[in-house]
Amino acid sequence: MFDLTTRDIKYLTGVGPQKAAVLNKELKIFSLYDLLYYFPYKYVDRSRIYSINEIDGSMPYIQLKGKILDFETIGEGRTRRLVASFGDDTGVIDLVWFQGIKFIRGKYKIGEEYLVFGKPNVFNGRINLPHPDMEDPAGMVLSNMGLRPYYGTTDKMKSNFLNSNVIEKMMATVVQQIQEPLPETLPPYIITGHHLMSLTDALKNIHFPANPDMLRKAEYRIKFEELFYTQLNILRYSKDHQLRYRGYVFENVGDFFNTFYHRNLPFELTGAQKRVIKEIRQDVGSGRQMNRLLQGDVGSGKTLVALMSMLIALDNGYQACIMAPTEILANQHYETISKLLSGMNVRVELLTGSVKGAKRKSIHAGLMTGDVKILIGTHAVIEDTVNFSSLGLVIIDEQHRFGVAQRARLWSKNVQPPHVLVMTATPIPRTLAMTLYGDLDVSVIDELPPGRKPITTIHQFDNRREGLYRSIRKQIEEGRQIYIVYPLIKESEKIDLKDLEEGFVQICKEFPEYTVCKVHGKMKAAEKDGQMQRFVCGEAQIMVATTVIEVGVNVPNASVMVIENAERFGLSQLHQLRGRVGRGADQSYCILVTGYKLTEDVRKRLETMVRTNDGFEIAEVDLKLRGPGELEGTQQSGMAFSLKIANLAKDGQLLQYVRDIAQQIVNRDPEATLPENEILWKQLKNLRKTDIGWAAIS
């Protein structure tokens, strides 16, 4: 059979070794198959010509026919541009080029007819077409052109003459070579049952749609398949896991839990906390191994839920551990939990990279004898050298980077895997949760402890410093503490650190009567902790920092969060940062400081932050603005296979639909043995091969 995967792209007409190398490197396209799965990012209707008097600035790509009346070069330096007046029978419009001016000027002639093609843009109230495509209309048959595909290209590709047109030609050659149907990747009963286009037709039409309806059907088939396999993968995996492992049964709620609940618990649980604890109790009592995701906004009281779940494990003779992403957070958990358990006879230990020597030995020994009941730590706790006598529950805190693969590694520590509770303060949109954590049951804490005042968020331009400093001073005089945060992006680390240092100097000068501390990721751990500690204990009133304070730090007395260059932060990051304040009973503020020039996306982000404190709403907006691929952590967190065409922000309904289908299949064929599903399991295996994390699991 004609196998596209084994045909090297290099041998395709018009490609050759040099272009092939660029395609390998830039797009990871090696075979004809890879090329065929490189989909257009848009289509343009070239079957119709507009007249100039019809155009408005909101139109998509359009096509005009007319003549160049005149050329003119305008502006200096970066604004230097070539403007052509272009006219048809109905009016005149400007064509504008910022680059390649000399080339354009030489190539196109005044008075000749051209087919011009571009996206209308409004500048100073006038409509123009920037960098249009120009073609000689002679010999062009419009009705044959139909919907033309446009392919994304990189600079490197363009400089090697691999523009969208060239890719289109390559694609046409490949599509022509497909004489017989390609092997199907879905079984016939799914294709007919859900009225899907065949794979071959879908791939042909996704590149060269016969008409808009065929394009829609092709897109649907491919999206369906993409989303379906993400769900089949995760559900198949979860079923496999269920069949293979039993969970420890925590039958009793005993002394540890009850003593804590009746004697130590400093406040009433919120309704949401009670509900979630009940859900967890049901899980751990069921005989199934718990795999649960606990979502709750910052400050919603997840730690308490974690602790009470651990006490249930203890009541049944098991140990529990909690894993935090940083030492600081592990420390904080250790302190909080030790305090909450005071007077109870529970040995709690802290294990991080900096615990060494005799102390470390004693902890290891205590874990082996079962004397250490609760272990709190960083990733150090899952090192191979750490062994428990009876680990029954693992809690993973604040981890958006803990995907299926990492969880699987955890299970392999025991013959029988412990129950796992993953806690996250980054609310995840439902569609993303289904894809990333689709094997987990989900609990949500959707209620904050009583008495919290919603944080007031303000957007301010950075030239209004005096007002800002006045507000800060007023808050400090009232006994509050202040965070001032600077962005730190890897690529511009040096410049960013300079921003932070300058900010620090300026703040020290502005507030000589107060103590200012400084924290950034480039500091040694000990120094960082020292600075952090000065703020936590109240010695320093102001902390100037990069985003290292993002996760989990709890200083209830801090009531103001100033975020400098807020335009450079993503929405979820802004929300995470804001969550550092508003932990006490006082009114808290978050001040987003930006320059004047803001893009549409940035405006939307700021507007969303000012409007709402609801993490779920923010997560949804974030997903829409950035697309799931860009969302923090999704790369590493075990998103099964990359989505080329489906979009988790837009295709939520389809995702739910295909998840239900996948669930039925897995229930009916739990051992993956039914012949009718052979194609499915084979394809799943193929897909898993492309991802290292999954390969390790299956």
Ligand code: ADP
């Ligand atoms: P999260 O980890 O969800 O961000 P924490 O567990 O750190 O939140 O809790 C935030 C603060 O709220 C802590 O100071 C905690 O003691 C307090 N808290 C938790 N639950 C309650 C409750 N039911 N009533 C009052 N305060 C609570």
Ligand code: MG
């Ligand atoms: Mg927390």
